[in-house]
Amino acid sequence: MKLTAAPQAPSTPTSAVKRSQAVSNEDIAAVFDDIADLLEIDDANPFRIRAYRVAARTLRALTVELAPLIARGETLPKLPGIGVDLAAKISEIASTGDCALRQRLRSTLPPGLVELLSIAGLGPKRIKHLYHGLGIETAQQLCEAAEQGHIRHVPGFGERLEARLLSAAQKGLGKDRRLPLGVVEPVALQLIEYLRQLPGVEDARLAGSLRRMRDTVGDIDILVAAAPAVVVTAHLIRHPEVSTILVKGRTRASVVLDSGLQVDVRVVKPADWGAALVYFTGSKAHNIAIRKQAREQGLKLNEYGVFKGQERLAGATEVSVYQALGLPWITPELREDRGEVAAALSGRLPKLVEVSDLKGDLHAHTCDADGANTLEQMALAAQQAGLEYLAITDHFLDSERLLKQIDQIDALNARLRGITLLKGVEVEILEDGSLGLPDAVLARLDLVVGAVHTHFNLTLRQQTQRLLRAMDHRYFTLLAHPLCRLINQRAPLNMDLSAVIRAASARGCCLELNAQPQRMDLFDLQCQYAKDQHVLISINSDAQRTADFAYLRYGVAQARRAWLEKGDVLNTRSLSALKSLLAATAGGRSQGAGN
Structure with a gap:
């Protein structure tokens, strides 16, 4: 990751407004990510680091x-994880395009340190050790130190890691951008099966954001249960990809596949399996929350188990770990510190x-x-x-072909x-909000x-009004892919989604x-907001x-991350x-609306 130079402060209110219009949410999030990285390199309070990462997301x-x-002087909406200071x-x-905190942090650290984060196998903590131990500030200095055999002597590194770095x-191997869950998961599951084929492996499972079913994934984390004598990491590096x-x-290996995906494998003793699975599944925020729960009971929780003094109370299974903390097992999709611990306690x-709840598509x-x-x-x-x-x-672009399909x-039918086809259409919402068929x-x-599918660059007001007018139509049922985003290809529409969700609630439309x-x-947080507004999700x-x-199954995973239950989903209903x-929705909408 490369930090951009801090821009000069605007000299007039007019320039401030122009700058505000040019700064996107993504730009602000990127600054927060930079701050989190700088704080982590500087060994700051983990709660503070997490606050910036959560805010960026x-x-x-x-x-x-x-x-x-902000440019218009309006109050910011209440946002989860963002308090007065972050606001x-x-x-x-x-x-201004920047903030004083980032500038101050950058002034205390060599700028090349953050650029080292682009090298696979290096994170903020390792960079901190290289900087303080060897004075390494740039990628060039890293190469020179490795060639001279200096890195292997830094605690926690060694000769092999030195060679890998x-x-x-x-080779310029860096951390790739996050990829869609549905692209990464099949690759990860094949690796799981490969590792399970090794004699002595008792279990192997996904961990990290993959197990939590995040919509995008940065790398593949796998946890393996095996006795110390089982050569799991040697088996991994023999994989043909x-x-x-x-x-x-x-007990640990990190590799890069031919596809560019990084895979991190941890091997643990079967007796520690449950505690390790909790720890490496994360999220970090959830782990902090349950460690707090442990401390309040006079217990200690780590990747090896739950302890009371020197006595280990649990660790072999996830269920036992949560039970030792007075909690029911919490499904991985909910482990994001969004209230799941309080909900479990109560x-x-x-x-x-x-x-299996889905009855249709x-x-x-x-x-x-x-x-x-x-x-x-x-x-x-579909029946299968x-x-x-x-x-x-x-x-369809014309009525004649659609009418012919209706008869077909x-x-x-x-x-x-055992299966019924419903007659529908994906109709274009035109620029003015009218629908593309009579x-x-x-x-x-x-x-x-x-x-x-078109006119993605309308202003926030124009885009929002376009969608609101479409939902006013007497026959409108469902807003498809509301954000219109394509991961790593197209950003979400610039619209007031909260207004769209509230309108859907009032008008009986679904998302x-x-x-x-x-x-x-939609994103998980947005589905959760729709649920709060009593809008059904399909x-x-x-x-x-x-x-x-x-x-x-990926859509269901996203819905689970949004805390959606069967009744919150439109297509869990019988035909x-x-x-x-x-019929009730269409009948309840204004009969005067339409094209």
Whole structure:
């Protein structure tokens, strides 16, 4: 990661407004990430470091740009994890492009230290040791010290790590951007199976953000239970897709795959399995919260178990660890320190939605328009995936083709058994908020899925009004992929999503949680807000082909991270209940609205 030079402070109110309009939430989040990295290198309080990391993530989940609000003198909305101090820094960054804290931290540390974070295998703590132990401030100095054999003598490094760091620095291997969950998880599961094939391995599981099912993943963390004599790390580095070995020890290895993904494997004793799984699953914030719970009971919690003095009370299983703390087991998707510990203590943990709860999928495509398979092929694949109904929502550009498909669906339903096709469409929400098909055609459908595919660069007000007007339409059912983001390709729409969610609540519309790996749209925090506003979420695959129904599990994972239960999800309802709800929703909306 490279820090940008701090800009000069604006000299006039006008320049401040212009700068505020140019500073995005992503820019503010990047400054907070820089501050967190600098604080970690400086060995600051971990709670303080975490506060900036949490704030950065919250900012990236917003669809309302904060800088224009600040420029107009408006009060910032209440944001999770952002108190008065951080809110003031947001205003400072929005106005100047930087903040005094980051400038002060940068002035106390050599600028090259942060650039070392781009080298795989180096984190803030190791950089701190290299800096204080050898005076290393740049990648060039790192290479020189490694070539001269100096790094191996720094505590916690060694000869092998020295060689790996040299190789990584010379090859320019850096920390890749975060990749979609649905892209990384299949690779990780194959590695899990490979490790489980080694005799003596008692268990191997995902850890870290992958186990918590974050929508994007930076690297693959795997935990293995095996006796000390089992050569797990040697087995790992023999995997044919391992291209670079960063670290290899008896209980730990870090490698880079041919794809560029970094894999970190930890080996623990079976007796420590549960405690280690809790620790390495994280999140850091959740671990801090449960350690606090342990301290309040006079206990100690670490990666080896729960202890009372020298006596170990638990550690072999996750359940035993949580029970020793007076807590029920908390599912990994909830381990983000968003109130899960308090809910567990009071018996209020939600019964989260499961994949098996889904009765249907309300967004899918066929070869009649933008998909790869026929109506019947999609229907049978949905049935094979355990669904009872499937909405066909091709993105048609003309009414004639859609009317023809409606007749085809009626004919196919007459002979299908065990699966019902619903007649739908993914209709374009035009720039002015009107829908791209006439009412006479939309009236013949079971549901209408509205979506934005063009004019992504409207102002916040224009984009928000566009969506609100679309939802006013008498036949509008569901807003598809509301953010319109494509991970690592397109940023979320600049709109007031909270206003859209509140309008959906008032008008009886639903919002989609699109499970396509490149979308994962909405974010978990936004789904949680929709739940609070009594807006139903539809978890859909947006399937383009028969295999895509497998993506539904990623949507369910995102919903679970949002604390959604079965009743919060539209398509957990039976077909008859769904049809009743859709009819009531359409009937309750103004009959005067429309194109």
